[in-house]
Amino acid sequence: MIDTSAPLLSVRNLKKSFPIKKGVFGRQVGAVQAVNDVSFDVAPGETLGIVGESGGGKTTAGRAILRLIEPTSGSIKFEGRDVCALDTRGLRAIRREMQIIFQDPVSSLNPRMTIGAIIREGLIIHKLAQGAAADARVKQLLEEVGLRKEYATRYPHEFSGGQRQRIGVARALSVEPKLIICDEPVSALDVSVQAQVINLLQDLQRERNLTYMFIAHDLSVVEHIANRVAVMYLGKIVELATSEDLYREPLMPYTQALLSAVPVADPAARKERIILQGDVPSPANPPSGCVFHPRCHHPAKDEACSRIVPPLEEKAPGHLAACIKQPPTIVSWEQQQQAGGVRPPERYLPIAAVH
Amino acid sequence: MLTPIRGFAALSGAARVALAVLAAIAIVAAFAPLVAPYDPAAQPDIVGAKNLPPSAQHPFGTDPYSRDVLSRVIYGARLSLAIGFLATMVSLTLGVAYGAVAGYAGGFVDALMMRILDALLAIPRLLLLIAILAAWTRLSVGALVLFLGLTGWFGLSRIVRGQVLALTEAEFITSARALGASRRRILARHLLPNLISPIAVAATLGVAHVIVLEVGLSYLGIGVAQPEASWGNIIHDGSDQVATLWWMSLFPGLLMVLTVMMLNIVGESLRDAYDRR
Structure with a gap:
């Protein structure tokens, strides 16, 4: 049930930079642009996947939306309310509606609290239930995430990674949020357990009409659960499309490379592997122009790519990508030539329609 | 949260035995006036009863002033344990406060506080204490506790800061x-x-350390002053005739080793x- 009339979450020009300090006196010598001018909407009931390599700014973006990290600039609107302008009280109120599930099932649960106390905490903070009513609610939540209600009196170290992640889900659900930011919730789990947790998240979404922002570095995981997918690279969104379009016809060379690395469960399927050269450049010193150009394999790559910052623009209906070499583009060929371009834009789809 | 009872249940068998031994020592020390056979300061016969080897009458012998060593060791346990415990309380308070502030504040404050700590950690504790304590001819036990406490929190505050940061x-x-x-x-609910747990571990080991320090300082003659008995100054009283008055260093020494060992096992x-x- 995706309602596209009004977005639940609307992020515009979000930026977050971390200062790099050196020396005894903490002199600022530079800044890491962890999230650099990111804009997107999330519709109610939708799942927006966010993918990219480590260091791409996915986690920072998720936490900045919850204001667990203060954004440097940009606007975040949740149901029309400006999240950045909220005071402590307003922030507490809105956190009831936005929750987060963490990647690390070990450090995300307080080892000194029972499972019951962990799940109860949200109920108490927001005065949703007390005493026996809270106990009953905790048991109900435990059963809802597929755990036994007797587990309420146990401690986190008694559980496996998958079970701990379910506890984290129950904790997030306790305050009945509308939006849950899932920050790589299955990356630390075994593959078989990953599927269980993803199925649980999907079931809960259907039952409660939840909206997800699903952060992952694994495209095959996101393909399963997301309606739309944003690909992030060095703090920027480089491609944003429905998962169907993205997996069928990835336009941004970075997405193509990521997708070519996804294993296909069909031994007969032959596909080209795009091996990315080198590591992700340091976000403290990102490449000029298109941040991906040093690792790009697009045959039309030229000087212009290192000079012109590619706008995130619509290449096909509802399919946004940031690449001046994938037509159509608003950066004209003349402009590219002026910037040293020698190869005209040309559609390049090395792995299209494999999926 | 790990309650004391849960904490006990989690201890190993050896640690439970150690805890029982410590409790026994503490009880004997607490009820010293009832347990000790003699007044620890009494000198019944300075000529006839001095330097007596262990016998049925004086199981730990007597010292050069004809005082009963067993009674002195029992009263000494009182002081040695109390000093260890109280001084650790002082270090604990300072160390936790300093470490928590540094870890929580972060940035410049943290950097400055840690550099100060580096400087303090560079001073050998025993040497510092000798320098301070030597300035007094008769030091009260309260002042000794204070100085031991004031010089014992550096390492702990490091641990606390690291933990807060993590x-x-x-x-x-x-x-x-x-x-x-x-x-x-x-x-x-989450930080404290x-x-x-790391504080409890550091404190247990800290008590053991302070006991050894106190014994060392009193042995040097700058710790607990006479006629008060502590394990250290009993050893001191027999130190110029260790070979002949072996009972004077053996019994308090053994007790100190036992206590410290038990504390370390528990820690x-x-x-x-x-x-x-």
């Missing part, structure tokens, strides 16, 4: 913030309970219990 990075703290928990709630076991997740 905890503020932990995702369960972020999660509590995401749930809308107040700063006070995070401090009381997770600090207690190690506590660490194992807390680290086992």
Whole structure:
């Protein structure tokens, strides 16, 4: 049930930079642009996947939306309310509606609290239930995430990674949020357990009409659960499309490379592997122009790519990508030539329609 | 949270025995006036009853002033244990406060506080204490506790700072913030309970360390002053005739070793219990 009339979450020009300090006196010598001018909407009931390599700014973006990290600039609107302008009280109120599930099932649960106390905490903070009513609610939540209600009196170290992640889900659900930011919730789990947790998240979404922002570095995981997918690279969104379009016809060379690395469960399927050269450049010193150009394999790559910052623009209906070499583009060929371009834009789809 | 009872259940068998031995020593020390056969300061016969070897009448012998060594060791336990415990309390308070502030504040404040600590840690504790204590001819026990406490918190504050830093990075703290928990709630429910275990371990080992220090200082003659008895100054009283008056260093020494060993066993076991997740 995706309602596209009004977005639940609307992020515009979000930026977050971390200062790099050196020396005894903490002199600022530079800044890491962890999230650099990111804009997107999330519709109610939708799942927006966010993918990219480590260091791409996915986690920072998720936490900045919850204001667990203060954004440097940009606007975040949740149901029309400006999240950045909220005071402590307003922030507490809105956190009831936005929750987060963490990647690390070990450090995300307080080892000194029972499972019951962990799940109860949200109920108490927001005065949703007390005493026996809270106990009953905790048991109900435990059963809802597929755990036994007797587990309420146990401690986190008694559980496996998958079970701990379910506890984290129950904790997030306790305050009945509308939006849950899932920050790589299955990356630390075994593959078989990953599927269980993803199925649980999907079931809960259907039952409660939840909206997800699903952060992952694994495209095959996101393909399963997301309606739309944003690909992030060095703090920027480089491609944003429905998962169907993205997996069928990835336009941004970075997405193509990521997708070519996804294993296909069909031994007969032959596909080209795009091996990315080198590591992700340091976000403290990102490449000029298109941040991906040093690792790009697009045959039309030229000087212009290192000079012109590619706008995130619509290449096909509802399919946004940031690449001046994938037509159509608003950066004209003349402009590219002026910037040293020698190869005209040309559609390049090395792995299209494999999926 | 690990309650004291749960904590005990988590201890190893050896640690439970050690805890029982410590409790026995503490009880004997607490009821010293009832347990000790003689007044520890009484000198019944300075000529006839001095330097007596252990016998049925004086199981630990007598000292050069004809005082009963057993009684002095029992009263000495009182002082040695009390000094160890109280001085550790002082270090604990200072160390936790300093470390928590540095870890929580971060940035420049943290950097400055840690450099100061580096400087303090560079001074040998025993040497510093000798320099301070030598300035007094008769030092009160209270002042001794204070000085031992004041010089014993450096390492602990390091541990606490590190733990606070690690905890503020932990995702369960972020999660509590995401749930809308107040700063006070995070401090009381998430930060402090997770600090207690490393502090308990450091404190247990700290008591043992202070006991050894006190014995060392009193042996040098600058710790607990006469006629008050402490394990250290009993050894001191017999130190110029160690070979002949062997009972004067053997019994208090053995007791000190026993106590410190038991404390270390308990400390190690506590660490194992807390680290086992």
